[in-house]
Amino acid sequence: MAQASGAEIPQIKSRIGAILRATSGNFLEQFDFFLFGFYASAIAKAFFPAQNETAALLNAFGVFWLGALMRPVGAIVLGSYIDRIGRRRGLIVTLGIMAIGTVVIAFCPGYETIGIAAPVIVLLGRLLQGFSAGVELGGVSVYLAEIATPGNRGFYTSFQSSSQQVAIFVAAILGYVLSEVMPAETVAAWGWRIPFFIGCLIIPFIFVLRRTLEETPDFLAMKKHPSASEVFASAVANWRIVILGMMMAVLTTTTFYFVTVYTPTFGKTVLKLSTPDALIVTLLVAVANFIWNPVGGALSDRIGRKPVLLTIACLSLVTAYPALHWLIAAPTFGKMLAVEMMFSFYFGVYSGTMLGALVEVVPAHVRTTCFSLAFALAAGLFGTFTPFASTWLIGHTGDKASPAYWLMCAAALGIIAALAIYRDGETIATRDAVPA
Template identity: 60%
Template sequence: MASHPDHDQGGSRASTVLRVTSGNFLEMFDFFAFGFYATYIAKAFFPSESDVAALMLTFMTFGAGFLMRPLGAVLLGAYVDRVGRRKGLIVTLSIMAAGTILIALVPDYASIGLVAPVLVLIGRLLQGFSAGVELGGVSVYLAELAPPGRQGFYVAWQSGSQQVAIMAAAAIGYALNRLLMPAEMGAWGWRIPFLIGCLLVPFLFYIRRSLQETSAFRARKVHPPVGAVLRTLARNWRIVWLGMLMVAMTTIAFYAITVYTPTFGKNVLRLSDTDSLIVTFCVAVSNLFWLPVMGALSDRIGRRPILLLFSGLTLVTAYPALAWLVAHPSFETMLAVLLWLSFLYGGYNGAMVVALTEIVPPEVRTAGFSLAYSLATALFGGMTPLIATWLIAETGNKAAPGLWLALGGACGLLATLIIYRRRASDLPAPVTSAPLASAPVTPART
């Protein structure tokens, strides 16, 4: 019987989880830094007579990276399903690191003109291409690593690592705001978090290279070529589409309460940078608590009831919560509202990510998961800062982003009802860490 990756080299499951989620940490650390320092980045690379226009251009660049995710999901996802989880995770980290280094070191517009925003855009595209399969690769690895009946708890740490990254980035931002003057932050201080991300790259490569291949992947006798993976994805387009709708809820909520929160607090509610950072830090702590708790609960009572409950609550409470915040803008109100939204996000996502690994056919698990997740992020979540900014500008309603959050809840609710309406026997086999049968698996059909 093939050994578990956590037993190889005498390592523990906990250390393996840490190593495999390291790339998620780097990705979200940089994404959060980009969102929080969007106003500084706008002035450095997108000079404009209108601050709103410059900010919109910055968020368009931020969102452009998400448009690359589906391409990365298909190409890199098929590669991972062909060559293995470990090799794929090393490749995605390499591409992500290249984008991070580029953004950190590009001179501003005043120094090199139009070349500056073009290079920043290239950096975001590289990050997006890599991230297209990073989440899927990590989630599938954790699902195949987990002991039977504990997949929800283990896979939740994929999202958990992102919350640690947000906490780290928020703490660094808080320290910079205390140590540097506003002019220094605008001139060069905003680059410090990105440079810290660059310094982490060698360490992340070191710990990720020590990963072992999962026993579930090694036990499979047939590893389809890229063309076969793509054909299987095409045959299972309904699962990918429904998975995309399911992910829409979590990705809209996540980017709203983390990446967009600092901008919302500063530019819309006129709260201080410090207040916005403290709220974001508390949100990340809350997320980190609820994700594994709800993942473990879904192992006990099933994915469906949790997905229905939290998507439904998001649909009916997101806009009223933001309307209350806008009517009473204060640090205390913002903290209360964002912690509520964090509870909704953490509850839903704790069950959603593992559910997505279970509904995708095993032989295209990484590519199918990644494509569904990437499409949702590109069309919904990654555009959340841009859409929220546009909604407020067009409607004059500062609570309008709550409507976008409610739409995410509706998507998650609809997808859950359709997916779990079918009998359990109609769904693909759950992810298992035990060796699989030697015969090739017939692609699941919807």
């Protein structure tokens, strides 16, 4: 294997630094999202009192999902801003909005203290987070794609998703430590806020990292940057590409929220496993996700996006229900780990491929807006709805393996999208993109 020359080493370090600075905001977003899912039971009791545990959980997951519905709004408003003003300045703005939402949720008093104002304030915090998240992932993916070296776009963009797994890992570690040093009653009463406070403390550090970002060469090379009205008009004109992009991204978002945000609740309330067991599984899933994402991106750089997308989507379609049925028949830590690792493999390889594919199929002049809108629709309508949908399916069917139906629908959409996007050896961007 050839070794990097002395001249190449500074360039490699510079690119690694750019990746770290760009993806730092993803850490904050997913750190808070995971904590909301893991401590859903405690949050439900603190802010959404109800007659039974299932109703309280549905209230909490409902607010979690409502925040995600702001993603498409953020994708359009903030996406047009980034396409017009620049990647660097836009990513700093999105981080500021996300930080405000995180602080609001962390410091909001409970229902017993301020009554109905508590769930209202938490909802406002989630709406701010969703508004920011609508363009955060797209903005970072576009940034990474535009600084990628030739032939490595899939590998570079995959680190957008890999960076989120670091947040899941850290959050799972904190949750595990809390469960070991605090009684369960204390964690449920107020201990769950500690990880949220820690998230607030790292915000200044992330701001420092983001401020040192450099603008991408692709954006600087554009002779004309579209106005907000031109971005909106182009996004509408390219609606078919956006919808197919959304369908392609659905499998990524649903599988991600299932193996991270919903897994701790599934392990504790459905499978009746211990809190430490559920956390350890989530921690190991985060490690596996971190590894599989760049593997998927690099593989798609070598053999193409279409075969990887279709293979993983087909595997997910035929194995989701059998795997969950096998797990719920006799739940154990080992079986839960095995099933989650299977889904982690599907998520990581598919996501690492999908991110590069989505950057390539959306029009370049409105790349951030169309990418963000497609991903935001996938996350808002499907991905972040996964915990709610899974809880509802189990409650109304009595089948603890029924969340598989949700994952199978996502896989079917992915298959349809891949076949439509990569038809006849060319992409939809080549055939159907509408110019500015």
